[in-house]
Amino acid sequence: MHFQTAGKQRQAEKDEMDKYTKRTTIYDLATLAGASPSAVSSILNGTWKKRRIGQKLADRVIRLAEEQGYAVNVQASLLRRERSNIVGMIVPKYDNRYFGKIAEQFEQVAREHELFPVITCTQRDPELEFEAAKELVSYRAECVISTGATDPDRISAFCRASGVQSINLDLPGSDAPSVISDNYTAARDLTDLILDRCEKDLGWSGPLKFLGGRLTDHNTAARLEGFLAAQSARGISVPDAYIMASGYSAEKAAQALAGFVPDGPSGLFVNSTISLEGVVRWHSELATGAGWIRYGCFDWDPFGSFLPGNVGMVEQDVTAMLDTAFALIGTQTESKERILIPCILRAF
Amino acid sequence: MHFQTAGKQRQAEKDEMDKYTKRTTIYDLATLAGASPSAVSSILNGTWKKRRIGQKLADRVIRLAEEQGYAVNVQASLLRRERSNIVGMIVPKYDNRYFGKIAEQFEQVAREHELFPVITCTQRDPELEFEAAKELVSYRAECVISTGATDPDRISAFCRASGVQSINLDLPGSDAPSVISDNYTAARDLTDLILDRCEKDLGWSGPLKFLGGRLTDHNTAARLEGFLAAQSARGISVPDAYIMASGYSAEKAAQALAGFVPDGPSGLFVNSTISLEGVVRWHSELATGAGWIRYGCFDWDPFGSFLPGNVGMVEQDVTAMLDTAFALIGTQTESKERILIPCILRAF
DNA sequence: ACAGCGTGCTCATTCGATTGAGCAAACATT
DNA sequence: AATGTTTGCTCAATCGAATGAGCACGCTGT
Numbered sequence: 084m085h086f087q088t089a090g091k092q093r094q095a096e097k098d099e100m101d102k103y104t105k106r107t108t109i110y111d112l113a114t115l116a117g118a119s120p121s122a123v124s125s126i127l128n129g130t131w132k133k134r135r136i137g138q139k140l141a142d143r144v145i146r147l148a149e150e151q152g153y154a155v156n157v158q159a160s161l162l163r164r165e166r167s168n169i170v171g172m173i174v175p176k177y178d179n180r181y182f183g184k185i186a187e188q189f190e191q192v193a194r195e196h197e198l199f200p201v202i203t204c205t206q207r208d209p210e211l212e213f214e215a216a217k218e219l220v221s222y223r224a225e226c227v228i229s230t231g232a233t234d235p236d237r238i239s240a241f242c243r244a245s246g247v248q249s250i251n252l253d254l255p256g257s258d259a260p261s262v263i264s265d266n267y268t269a270a271r272d273l274t275d276l277i278l279d280r281c282e283k284d285l286g287w288s289g290p291l292k293f294l295g296g297r298l299t300d301h302n303t304a305a306r307l308e309g310f311l312a313a314q315s316a317r318g319i320s321v322p323d324a325y326i327m328a329s330g331y332s333a334e335k336a337a338q339a340l341a342g343f344v345p346d347g348p349s350g351l352f353v354n355s356t357i358s359l360e361g362v363v364r365w366h367s368e369l370a371t372g373a374g375w376i377r378y379g380c381f382d383w384d385p386f387g388s389f390l391p392g393n394v395g396m397v398e399q400d401v402t403a404m405l406d407t408a409f410a411l412i413g414t415q416t417e418s419k420e421r422i423l424i425p426c427i428l429r430a431f
Numbered sequence: 432m433h434f435q436t437a438g439k440q441r442q443a444e445k446d447e448m449d450k451y452t453k454r455t456t457i458y459d460l461a462t463l464a465g466a467s468p469s470a471v472s473s474i475l476n477g478t479w480k481k482r483r484i485g486q487k488l489a490d491r492v493i494r495l496a497e498e499q500g501y502a503v504n505v506q507a508s509l510l511r512r513e514r515s516n517i518v519g520m521i522v523p524k525y526d527n528r529y530f531g532k533i534a535e536q537f538e539q540v541a542r543e544h545e546l547f548p549v550i551t552c553t554q555r556d557p558e559l560e561f562e563a564a565k566e567l568v569s570y571r572a573e574c575v576i577s578t579g580a581t582d583p584d585r586i587s588a589f590c591r592a593s594g595v596q597s598i599n600l601d602l603p604g605s606d607a608p609s610v611i612s613d614n615y616t617a618a619r620d621l622t623d624l625i626l627d628r629c630e631k632d633l634g635w636s637g638p639l640k641f642l643g644g645r646l647t648d649h650n651t652a653a654r655l656e657g658f659l660a661a662q663s664a665r666g667i668s669v670p671d672a673y674i675m676a677s678g679y680s681a682e683k684a685a686q687a688l689a690g691f692v693p694d695g696p697s698g699l700f701v702n703s704t705i706s707l708e709g710v711v712r713w714h715s716e717l718a719t720g721a722g723w724i725r726y727g728c729f730d731w732d733p734f735g736s737f738l739p740g741n742v743g744m745v746e747q748d749v750t751a752m753l754d755t756a757f758a759l760i761g762t763q764t765e766s767k768e769r770i771l772i773p774c775i776l777r778a779f
Numbered sequence: 780a781c782a783g784c785g786t787g788c789t790c791a792t793t794c795g796a797t798t799g800a801g802c803a804a805a806c807a808t809t
Numbered sequence: 810a811a812t813g814t815t816t817g818c819t820c821a822a823t824c825g826a827a828t829g830a831g832c833a834c835g836c837t838g839t
Contacts (some may be wrong), residue, residue: 106593150594152589154568156508156512156569157571158505158509159506159510167506176535177525177534178528178531178532179531182525182531183524183526183527183531186534186552187524187525187552187554190552197568203548206535221504223504223505223506241500245499245502246454288727316648335734360733361732364737367737379744385681386708386738389711389738390737
């Protein structure tokens with residue numbers, strides 16, 4: 084009999100190792116309670132009423148489990164259940180408020196859905212991203228959410244092949260449903276805000292410069308579109324040289340602005356807080372003309388409102404995005420639709 | 432025979448569900464390769480040479496595994512190995528640079544040590560913290576690292592009872608080894624920096640005000656000690672009312688300063704970026720006297736250097752802390768020592 | 780021809796929890 | 810007393826991979 088054998092061996096172990104290994108199992112508890120492992124199992128996982136185990140035995144086992152510091156072996160449990168209850172998230176970085184908030188909210192929402200959140204940070208490295216996805220599949224995750232992935236479709240394809248659901252967040256893919264911010268609308272609104280402020284404060288109306296991000300990146304492209312649309316709606320045309328999509332780093336942003344000393348009103352659309360760092364560095368080192376600058380940033384940081392010249396920031400609605408994403412988990416929909424979540428514009 | 436039974440049932444499943452469930456197992460691969468599951472298993476986990484499996488069979492199985500998109504079932508594998516390779520980290524928040532960096536570095540270092548990192552964010556809720564620890568123990572984590580935990584000793588005790596190693600990071604406990612910043616020395620250095628600047632810029636020498644944190648919290652206490660020591664070394668004595676350890680929130684910090692309108696030189700020691708937010712808010716709203724203020728912050732944020740009045744920030748050496756903590760993993764040392772890691776002072 | 784050895788593989792058991800099936804006793808019903 | 814029903818529990822198989830033990834074959838040496 085399986086459990087007796089196990090019990091005996093465990094006993095031998097105890098004799099030999101004398102409590103070095105304290106991992107209590109249901110077999111140990113069964114022996115202690117004078118009951119069967121299956122009774123113990125069902126008592127501890129809450130199915131005991133369904134299985135018509137008596138209250139008395141249940142109480143006894145529960146007390147024993149507490150005394151012995153029992154904790155289920157999730158590996159064994161999940162193996163049998165053929166469910167993992169794990170939701171994986173792939174995130175590029177934790178080093179800014181946006182991804183920090185995503186990670187934090189992700190955990191919270193996952194727990195509300197009775198799922199075990201596992202977050203992996205991939206440093207924007209496509210290989211690491213894919214490795215992370217494979218790892219999550221190995222853990223039999225119920226769903227893998229790729230956030231800001233460089234190659235979301237590769238991940239989706241792999242997940243599909245293993246029968247794992249995948250969802251894209253923040254950056255869309257074409258091979259799985261995507262929940263993303265409404266970058267176009269928010270960029271348009273932010274651009275309008277900057278233009279309004281330039282007019283009000285400086286009596287000047289564009290064109291604005293666009294700084295940061297990469298044009299090949301979907302979100303930057305959508306934001307640029309909104310940026311241009313807001314201006315062309317006012318009859319402003321933006322010279323090509325004003326589009327400085329110089330990548331994601333403070334240094335690059337500062338470099339892009341290096342030669343620029345404003346000799347009159349000017350405005351900037353800053354595409355991320357990381358680029359904003361570069362802008363602020365440049366701005367604070369200007370000998371003259373600093374007062375002629377107005378800028379807004381597509382991204383949120385609590386220190387933003389204290390930066391001189393900053394007229395407003397766009398905060399992405401992380402909570403709404405995650406709620407939407409989690410609503411998709413478990414649905415069999417083969418749709419690869421893009422769901423747009425409106426952003427929150429914070430004007431200063 | 433176990434594997435034949437499994438093979439047959441799997442086949443039946445395939446017939447019935449026609450590839451809806453694609454989770455390939457070693458039994459599937461064994462059938463396809465005409466080999467035994469044990470051969471397949473050892474080939475895929477790298478022990479095949481030890482087990483004298485031939486190169487030809489190995490090649491064939493490896494190719495098949497790739498073709499079929501095979502991924503080990505970690506649950507089964509770990510159950511058998513009785514090792515999880517999981518390191519857990521309990522972290523209070525992701526919403527500032529410090530914990531963001533900790534989380535990111537933790538993952539990286541864990542991977543370098545061939546461990547699977549699982550991070551849980553507990554919102555500074557003691558119950559959630561403990562639940563998280565229990566969950567990690569259920570997953571048979573090799574080690575649980577508690578960062579900034581409100582009750583690290585409770586976690587350590589529970590882990591010990593289950594035979595799981597635990598380490599405290601950032602905030603010390605008395606029941607497990609602790610790796611923490613050298614708060615005293617860094618606070619002393621930061622205080623000296625602020626005092627120096629006050630003298631140089633304003634021709635004034637203290638006493639400074641201390642803002643933020645909670646005195647019951649070990650780190651705040653150590654920093655306060657350094658703060659006071661630096662001043663008493665210069666013969667400055669600090670009035671009790673200058674110690675405003677008003678907790679961890681921007682609002683609280685702003686409130687603590689609310690009535691204060693400087694009518695002469697003054698200096699502040701700010702105990703965290705979250706308090707710094709409150710300071711900056713207050714500072715930027717001052718009608719007069721803003722120029723008379725100098726402050727430094729015990730915590731790092733890249734926007735810090737652009738804030739007027741900020742003379743320097745202390746950055747905790749996260750990399751060194753984590754390297755030190757990981758060096759402890761697997762050691763059987765029963766020591767509950769505190770290991771102090773020097774901080775990095777960034778003067779502006 | 781047979782012992783001795785190396786090579787290449789398979790068998791059967793195990794990890795700990797779950798679960799459909801089923802047994803035995805207590806109790807109710809006719 | 811015979812039958813049906815409920816209650817309280819146990820059995821045995823199972824999830825997928827890992828592994829000590831061992832089998833069968835071929836080769837070498839004598």
